[in-house]
Amino acid sequence: MKTxxxxxxxxxxxxxxxCQEEDKKSSSKKKSSDDGEAEESCVDAKPVIKNLLIDIDSxxxxxxxxxxxxxxxxSYTYDQHIYAFGEFISESKQxxxxxxxxxxxxxxxxxxxxxxxxxxxxxxxxxxxxLFIKTEENSCFTVIIDHVRNxxxxxxxxxxxGDILGIPGQFGGSLGQVELQINDDKRxxxxxALALMSEADQATWSAKIDDFRxxxxxxxxxxxVYDESKDWNGLGLCRDxxxxxxxxxxx
Numbered sequence: 604m605k606t607x608x609x610x611x612x613x614x615x616x617x618x619x620x621x622c623q624e625e626d627k628k629s630s631s632k633k634k635s636s637d638d639g640e641a642e643e644s645c646v647d648a649k650p651v652i653k654n655l656l657i658d659i660d661s662x663x664x665x666x667x668x669x670x671x672x673x674x675x676x677x678s679y680t681y682d683q684h685i686y687a688f689g690e691f692i693s694e695s696k697q698x699x700x701x702x703x704x705x706x707x708x709x710x711x712x713x714x715x716x717x718x719x720x721x722x723x724x725x726x727x728x729x730x731x732x733x734l735f736i737k738t739e740e741n742s743c744f745t746v747i748i749d750h751v752r753n754x755x756x757x758x759x760x761x762x763x764x765g766d767i768l769g770i771p772g773q774f775g776g777s778l779g780q781v782e783l784q785i786n787d788d789k790r791x792x793x794x795x796a797l798a799l800m801s802e803a804d805q806a807t808w809s810a811k812i813d814d815f816r817x818x819x820x821x822x823x824x825x826x827x828v829y830d831e832s833k834d835w836n837g838l839g840l841c842r843d844x845x846x847x848x849x850x851x852x853x854x
Contacts, residue, residue, distance in 0.1 A: 644741070645741055645742060645743035645788060645789055646739055646740070646741050646742045646743060647743045647789055648738075648739065648742065648743075648744075649744060649794075649799055650715050650717070650738040650742070650744050650746055650785065650799055651715065651716075651738075651799065651800070651801065652714045652715060652746075652785070652796045652797070652799045652800045652804075653714055653715065653764035653765070653800070653804060654712060654714050654764060654765065654804075654808075655701065655703075655714065655783060655796060655797075655808060655840075656703065656711050656712060656714055656748065656781055656783050657671070657672040657703055657705050657709050657710070657711060657712070657771075657781065658671035658672045658709070658710075659671045659672070659673075659685075659808070659811045659812060659815050660672075660811065660815075661814055661815075661818065662675050662815075662818035662819070662822065663675075666822060669706075670815055670818060670819070671815075672703075672705040672706055672709035672710070673703075673704075673705055673706065673815075674706055674777070674778075675818070675819060675822055677822055677823050679823075680775075680776075681704065682823075682825075682828050683704070683828060683829070684703065684704050684705070684815075684819065685701070685702070685703050685704070685812070685815070685816075685840060686698055686701065686702040686703075687701065687833075687834075687839075687840040687841060687842050688700060688701050688793075688795035688796070688797075688840060688841050688842060688843070688846075689795065689835075689841065689842030689843045689846055690833075690842055691852070695852060695853075695854035696852065696853060696854070697846075697851055697852040697853060699784060699793045699846060699848075699851050699853070700747075700749070700782040700783055700784035700793075701782065701783045701784075701795070701796055701840050702780065702781075702782045703771070703780070703781050703782070704774055704778050704779070704780055705771050705778070705779045705780075705781065706771075706777070706778075706779060707770065707771060707773060707777060707778065707779040708770060708779075709770060709771055709779055709781075710767050710770065711748065711751050711767070711768045711769050711770060711771060711781050712764075712765050712766060712767055712768065713736070713748075713762045713763065713764055713765065713766045713768055714746065714748075714764060714783060714796065715736060715738050715746050715762075715764055716738060716762070716763050716764055717736045717737050717738040717739065717746070717761075717762060718736070718737055718759065718760060718761050718762060719734060719735070719736060719756050719757065719758050719759060719760045719762065720735045720736060720737045720745070720758070721735045721758055722734055722735070722754070722757075722758055723735075725749070725750065725772065729752075729772060729773040730750050730772040730773065730780075731749075731750045731751045731752035731769070731771070731772030731773075732750075732751050732752070732754055732769075733747065733748070733749045733750070733751075734747070734748045734749075734751055734754075734756070734768060735747055736748070736762070743787060743788045743789040743790075744785060744786065744787055744788070744794075745785070745786045745788070746783075746784075746785050747782075747783075747784040747785070747786060748768065748781065748782070748783060748784075749772075749781070749782040749784070750771060750772030750774075750779075750780045750781050750782060751768055751769040751770070751771065751772065751781060752769055752770050752771065752772050752773070753769045753770050754768065754769045755767055755768060755769055756768055756769075783796050785799060787845075790845070790847075791847060791848050791849070792845055792846055792847040792848055792850075793845070793846050793848065793851065794844065794845050795835065795838070795840070795841035795842075795843065795844050795845070796840075797809065797838040797839070797840060797841050798835075798838065798841055798844035798845065805838060808839070809837065809838055809839045812839030812840055813831070813839055816828070816829040816831065816839070
């Protein structure tokens with residue numbers, strides 16, 4: 604009798620432990636499923652970039668002179684006014700954005716239709732603010748504009764492409780600085796702004812960039828400042844269309 608009771612207890616315990624293990628597996632599967640659903644829940648519609656924040660125009664042939672929102676001065680301390688997405692500015696630093704060194708009074712304009720999701724203060728304050736823009740609710744993409752002062756917008760404001768957001772942050776001397784970056788949470792990477800333009804806008808802005816680079820190199824008599832051979836698919840300011848965050852060199 605005792606033996607039967609012992610066997611019954613052992614059988615009960617084995618069944619109980621088996622059920623517990625199955626519950627753990629089910630719970631784990633549910634969590635994995637929930638995590639997967641969360642990753643897939645963002646809206647995967649690429650933003651349409653309609654401009655590059657500032658005015659890039661032809662040089663007025665003066666020295667010092669202007670080229671849109673830029674000062675053309677042969678005594679300029681730096682070789683470049685504009686830096687391409689994916690460009691290496693040192694052996695250990697690759698840009699995940701497009702960077703412009705403009706006049707400090709240039710007007711920074713929104714490149715997309717959307718709304719201001721959040722704003723972060725840079726340090727020091729002269730560097731301005733970092734704006735995070737969504738083109739729609741829960742988008743996988745975030746358009747980031749860094750180094751903007753004298754803001755004309757607040758968190759939650761609806762904006763349209765071309766709306767004035769402020770002026771560039773201070774870079775040094777009379778120079779301003781502003782950067783454009785597009786993050787993609789789903790693919791865990793960063794897009795070049797021109798790669799997300801319509802074909803017509805790509806052609807327009809690439810032509811502006813080509814003229815700008817040629818004019819500057821002509822003024823300072825140095826054709827090696829900008830390496831057009833590295834343009835991705837003929838798009839000025841894109842060394843690639845997309846870079847995974849894990850592949851971006853930033854030591």
